[in-house]
Amino acid sequence: MNIIYDFETSTSDFLGQILSFAFVVTDDQLNIIDTWKGTVKLNRTQIADPGAILTNKLNIDTLNESGKTEYDTAKFIQSQLDKIIATHGEATLIGFNSNQFDLQFLRNTLLRYGLNPYFKGKLHNIDVLHWIQSLAFENEEVYPWTTQTNDLNLPYYSFKLEATAKAFGVLKQDQSHDAEEDVLLLIDLIKEIQNQFGQKLSEFSPISVPNSVYKYEHVVIGKQKVRHFPKSEDDELSYFHYRYWLGLDIQGKAKLMLDLEAFEKLPESPSPEQLIGTLKYINDNKHMFRLEPLNYQEEVYFGNIINQAANAPFIKGINLENYFKLTEKDWDIEYQIHQLGFERIDTLHAAVSQIIRDPEAYDKIINRLWSGKKTQKDRYLVQLFNRAYLALHPSPKPEHLAKYMAPRYLTGTMMRDPKQFVDIDQKIKETQDLLQKAEHPQKDLDNLNALLKDMQAKRNLIP
Secondary structure: OEEEEEEEEOOOOOOOOEEEEEEEEEOOOOOEEEEEEEEEOOOOOOOOOHHHHHHHOOOHHHHHHHOEOHHHHHHHHHHHHHHHHHHHOOEEEEEOOOOOOHHHHHHHHHHOOOOOOOHHHOEEEEEHHHHHHHHHHHOOOOOOOOEEEOOOOOEEEOOOHHHHHHHOOOOOOOOOOOHHHHHHHHHHHHHHHHHHHOOOHHHOOOEEOOHHHOOEOOEOEEEEEEEOOOOOHHHOOOOEEEEEEEEEEEEOOEEEEEEHHHHHOOOOOOOHHHHHOOEEEEEOOOOOEEEEOOOHHHHHHHHHHHHHHHHOHHHHOOOHHHHHHHOOOOOOHHHOHHHHOHHHHHHHHHHHHHHHHOHHHHHHHHHHHHOOOOOHHHHHHHHHHHHHHHHHOOOOOHHHHHHHHHHHHHOOOOOOOHHHOOOHHHHHHHHHHHHHHOOOOHHHHHHHHHHHHHHHHHHOOOO
């Protein structure tokens, strides 16, 4: 059973939240069986980006008047997915660029409230973007390539949903960025591509490691096709670049690979950090990783590099287990929410359920969560509960709100990438500037006004 889905969100950052959602259930022939959709109130701890509001055309006032709370949304989505899996044994989530975006938002939304997002391994996922890229690389002469220009006015090959849908003739106007309409557009695109290329999406595997890439016993080597930017508009089908990989630890769906070209460019005595930078973790459920065999010249050339890597003490000692320990990030828990661990999900849900039933039980719940030995996972549990308390309590303590809002929106110390951080005062000014220019349709201006009012109210929560 297929579940094709899309979210519109408050920001592209994973600390944000879902604002609208659409799930369309189909059979294997993509005939629509059911649809679940809705809008979500903006949490009191969430501030939307002006760019997101201009893209998704959502009005904060309307969301807060008619949308479900994020908690009720999480419960609804989980119950619907549970029903599908209980009825059919398993299901497949299908989205566009979903493995890197929508899937993370889905898991965050559920785990924030102690709802298990893994469904005992019975909920699979396919990213249509991976399928399209694979078809393009394998059918370069007939694929309808589209180019766009970046901020530096340089052309690049575009695989965005809007550009791809227009190239295949299933979209005549601009993409609406309405969650349900985007899902229906994606269904039409899948059907058209299946017709043109004679390959069903269900037949696609994002991971392909043919037997021919196995050159040595217990060693995987191969090359992965990566498309370069076109040199000019007259040279759209430019040459391919290959990335060359050596498998260091292959365990079922998990793979630890070494970038041979990156390793070759290392200094004579590389640091552990530089060596780690040559490695990539591949998960079959999330990444596209399709390898081709090396030709004879490539085998000869990279044979020397493989020998160097095989004799490097650090590389010889690396495996999936210690790789994850060596690459642990000092990021906020919601950037790596899986770090909470399975065993604490139910504990979090019980605490969230209790604060909803009895808002005055906060101190009692916190004391219980902090009792016993304190591990990092215990701290994550308390952090997530505190955030649920801020979102769900009728009147959380102002000092608790300020303690969360300041590093999130004023100083940026909570953010994974401080270089991309824009503080709330800058966002307010950006929104005011957009309103003064009045270059947008009235609906956009109304949405920006609603956003500005919400941002100014939440700015007052931060001393």
